[in-house]
Amino acid sequence: VFDLIRLGHILGGPLRIRFLARRRRLVRGPIIFDFKAGRVYRSSKEDQPDLVRDMEAALKKRGKPKVVKTVEGVPPQVTHQKT
């Protein structure tokens, strides 16, 4: 059980949560969200307090990336010179 509203706000929605969980291999099966109850389940049955803890840790890590890839361009004098 965890605060879906808070986590959802950080991540931008359940799809993102599911993506993150899968990517970090925290879960294998489907993740079920119950927004009314503010709960998340794995395999539609079992509560996953460990999952919540791990995901929150993953989020904390994700919140402070050390490297971000962007599209900013490079100086034309470099790319356009013939070597």
Place this chain on the structure above:
Amino acid sequence: VLLSWAVPCDSYELHEDGTADIFGAGFDTFRVESLPVDLELTILARLLLMEDEVAGLEAHILGPSGFSLRSLLIEIEADPGPNHRQGYTVNQTEAFVLEFEAPTEGVYSAEIYTDAQRGDPTAEERRRSLFFSVREGIPA
């Protein structure tokens, strides 16, 4: 071996039929928290080999000062896919990762060379430069 294309990307999936899914392609800048920093550049390259050809591919990361920060020599063997047509070139997608330490901000490049003996040595099918920047500071 000739080089058809080379693209830096986040990740990829190579399929048995010779196609590939490429994710996170198109970036040209690493924004980093602080310098120096260890970086990884994943490059997916499309190679055109002759049947039974064993060829070499060289890759170098050049820093802003022009010095090589990392070099890689890759031996590639033609590995025709299930739909390969006899007598045609073997069009093969290969991936490699260049790990290097970026000491300063500036423009870097990944230089890729094939050991092809035919054609113009400066032609894009024999060598390729992929430019990228390293900048300090994570964007908001």
